[in-house]
Amino acid sequence: MNGEKVMDKLDDYIDSNVNRFVEDLKRLCRQPSISAQNKGVKECAELLKEMMSEVGIDVKVVPVKNGNPVVFGELKSGKAKQTLGFYNHYDVQPPEPLELWDSPPFKAEIRNGKIYARGVSDNKGNIVARLEAVRAWLDIFGELPVNLKFFIEGEEEIGSPHLEFFVKNNMNLLKADGYVWEGDGVDQQGRPSITLGAKGILYVEFRAKCAKRDIHSSNAPLVPNPAWRLVWLLSMLKGPDEKIKIPGWYDEVIPPTETEIRLLKEAPFNEKASKEELGLKEYLLGLTGVEAQKALRFSPTCNIAGFNAGYSGPGAKTVLPSEAIAKVDFRLVEAQKPDVLFVKLKKYLEENGFGDIELVSLGGYEPAKTPPDNPFAVRIIETAEKVYGTKPVVWPTTAGTSPIYVIRNWMGIPVASGGGVGYPGSKVHAPNENIRIKDYVNSVKYVASLIGSYKTS
């Protein structure tokens, strides 16, 4: 049977089983799994194990010390030469504020061709779509042309605190030839979007303490002011030209390749609408067009996420504060490393008279990218074009951050996201999170086709 016939059979099967797919997804969505509130998380891991077993996947719930368990599944095939991995998470964001939901967040109600539930888009829809594609293959052909691994964690929505530890200690278990990450979705025009990388991050807090207590501001000639100290410290990190002044900060930066820039040029971006939505006349430094997109996705940042000191309520209070705090997130690009940069930052502070300021790292992620011409990336892209019948939008990297580096950098495995269930109206992390059933079905077809793209021996 040739590839086209295989896909026709799969598509027919998928189109005939939509109701069952929807019921399966509702089943998983009805089980709350709110990691931030520790609600239903372990129950969800057990339910997921049950659902994966039913499909025929060899699955176990792996305990994580002081954390939520990982659900790990494997499906081996006698003929397979390669192994395809899926990273997902079964935990969800808190549903609050509940009063803004039109149906209960864990009811998984269907309205107008959409399924409404907390986690349906992020990320349970993608999990079940993958399971359904596997079931389709097994029901029709009895086996798959590729081995599969399912790596499904339960702490993504609280920052994956044990992901690094788990990966470091389970590299053999996790080994694969490529990983599909979480999901993604289609854009306003129905084009599937594919993401090949993410920025890293170093998030730090500066804490300045001077006198033991707040004091009347008439003492300003004698008593050091921690707010001033942080102002001077911060003004040494970055000036209005947006260049980070910490020595050696850019040393490891690898600029984008020509291919990556071409992808940016091909990607849609409604600059006017974005500015209007934010009420901005222009972007920072007057950036526009591809230069703006390049800056967004390929430039390191230094952002004040928070600054607090003294009194900021209405009217005047003449206080000299005793403490000040500032939070700064640095986004990192290939191949900056948060640990290396933290040391450079600390040294810079010490050398410039700010050694007394408490510098705390609140976490770091490495940047990571899979080149667009990597065979796995090409497979992800070509499958999307085939299934969706249109050229996908390929993002060489996002402006945001993701823990893909644990697989991409530490294990050297290509990683990409694509073929996901989302769409621009999915309201991820917000009330009335939903997906369209048609996108869900396309996602099952995408995964089935991706499996079919592998050659057996």
Place this chain on the structure above:
Amino acid sequence: MNGEKVMDKLDDYIDSNVNRFVEDLKRLCRQPSISAQNKGVKECAELLKEMMSEVGIDVKVVPVKNGNPVVFGELKSGKAKQTLGFYNHYDVQPPEPLELWDSPPFKAEIRNGKIYARGVSDNKGNIVARLEAVRAWLDIFGELPVNLKFFIEGEEEIGSPHLEFFVKNNMNLLKADGYVWEGDGVDQQGRPSITLGAKGILYVEFRAKCAKRDIHSSNAPLVPNPAWRLVWLLSMLKGPDEKIKIPGWYDEVIPPTETEIRLLKEAPFNEKASKEELGLKEYLLGLTGVEAQKALRFSPTCNIAGFNAGYSGPGAKTVLPSEAIAKVDFRLVEAQKPDVLFVKLKKYLEENGFGDIELVSLGGYEPAKTPPDNPFAVRIIETAEKVYGTKPVVWPTTAGTSPIYVIRNWMGIPVASGGGVGYPGSKVHAPNENIRIKDYVNSVKYVASLIGSYKTS
């Protein structure tokens, strides 16, 4: 009758009438007059009028539009050549937190030779002490050697919002040859303290707004950050050398005179205890001794009283804030003017790319001083030495701010505070505010003696 005999008579009278003085003070303290909460303020003005009338003072309650009335009293003497003015306020701070009081704040309980009540030190004790001194003079001699004016406002504890307006419109009414301001007190060693001036202030708020809403910090390459804008703005106002960088800021500054510096040298100051109490190893810029005192009382300041932007709670939040606010108070020294400096500040911002930052003045006070060798100051000082039997501590100016400039600068009248009822344990503005009865009695004697220092024609 010579001066000594006059004073002996007065002292005897005062010592014999302590119980009545205490009862009178309790009467005024038992009437709440919390300007911040608009509680009992007008009732207190009426009570005060009644008490002043009983003494024999010609008194009226002068309405203040949209404000609390001024109680104005006058006592003319046929033989007097000069007029002595008293500035006081009959309003008090809120008593909260009530649970920290050992007796109800408006009960005026006596314990261990002290009277406990909100406002007893600040400023009702001084008012009644002055009335008792007048009564003593009238009871014994039937008239005074000096005309008196009592200017008693009801909004001091909320920043005297109508004081400027009232003074501008009542200069004839208020005319006098010298004003005693509020009070003051004795120090740990029982030395009376006298204050001849105050710094001024300019309090401003900087408000930066960028995008319409908070946004994910991954947008930092494109979206301006108002916290950064304020950091850069503030770092342009003052550097770590503590010099204010705004052009012309120091143009009007008049340095302290030799006499003023001598007074500073003579004044007690426990630097070690002050540093220990604040947990400081050293003062700003390593200042110490008279240099520290000079800086405290004679140098302009630029203090960040508040800075708020974004997220400053526990942990990491990757937010790019849409608004930031900073509050800065500038203390001013002779002869800086807040209005002039506000214009210089505004111009500086505009010329340096910060014209879009909203700059709001939250109020200004002029600095004001009465020279230590001014005859009125000399009278205040010499009377203190005579009554307390020890050299007073004379502060040429305070590090803080007071509205004395409306009398000193606008009307050209010398102003000083001294002979007040306070002591270091008075707990002004705090729970268990109190005065010692012995200090109260000394304050009555001080005012009686000050009255007696005037020569008749």
